[in-house]
Amino acid sequence: MTEDRGELPPGLALSWGVQPVQRRGPKPALTIEQIVATGIEFGDRYGFAAISLQRIAGRLGVTTNAMYRYVRSKEELIVLVHDRALGPPPELPDGWRPAATAWVDAQVVLYAERPWLLDVPIRGAPVTPNVLRWMEVMLAALAETGLNQHDNLGCLMLLDGYARNYAGLARQLGAGDHTPVQAEQVGRFLVPRLLEGGYATVASLYLNAEYEDGLDDDLEFGLARILDGIEALIAKQ
Known part of the structure; x- marks a missing residue:
């Protein structure tokens, strides 16, 4: 044509x-x-x-x-x-919440495989086939929430932004050699200074091994809070 x-x-x-x-x-x-x-x-x-x-x-x-x-x-x-x-999106499971989880997970995996996609400038609303297909499948899943189109689009943008932000952070943490925050020598150096300087709460994170490099379960935790927020919005209808 x-x-x-x-x-x-x-x-x-x-x-x-x-x-x-x-x-x-x-x-x-x-x-x-x-x-x-x-x-x-x-x-x-x-x-x-x-x-x-x-x-x-x-x-x-x-x-x-x-x-x-x-x-x-x-x-x-x-x-x-x-x-x-970018390619086509995955087939999403039934239910808007499992669908949203699968949609975000698929983006994070894609950005891990092709991190350079995060560097592509965003120049306005999507207009190309694969980008719009990713939108289509997520908006179709959100349609069952009963939210209006404006709110569904807002939820999609929130999920997309979260996936990009998480993937970008994972990319930065994985780039280059660096000493892990939770390395024993770092803790020995910092904890006394934190306690003396009035950083008691941060010091407790070190002492309880809660302050580390890496993201661990941060993706699931943050996504669950976003989905909880969407559920609260649905309940307000």
Whole structure:
């Protein structure tokens, strides 16, 4: 399918399979699928900063200028790469609360596998197929709550923000070598100073081995509190 993309946002038409109107000249040597797949490969291997028209052109054996026959800009490239790398959402279980848990868990797993997705700029409301499909399945699950569409969308944004925030924190904690907070030598150094300096509550966390690097069960704890809040909102109807 081809048509003039006109004033549509970058990546919108191509993400839905609408190809640009073909001009006269040689048959295109590449496909959008090749370009996007190569962009994902660079992201997976080298990180978000490596996804560029120049690098992809070099890998595919064409000039950077030739890339503009296929995508209008780097922004359009990123939109297409992001949507394809995100992929479709999982099939969610019945019940809005189990569905929300599965939806958040799936995002956290995806961001752990492809942390560079967290670096993709957010440029307004979602418009591409996979991003909208993730929205669709969660909003469909929330529809059973009886909340209005505005509140359901707010709940979705809350869940999405929580997943991204948790994944970002996990990414930072996993980056580089560092001494664990709960290391014995850290505790020996800090606890007396905490007690002397008026940090009695924080000191008690150290003494009870409750203050550690890592997230442990923090994902489940935080998500459960969010879902409890949504339940309270449902009950107020």
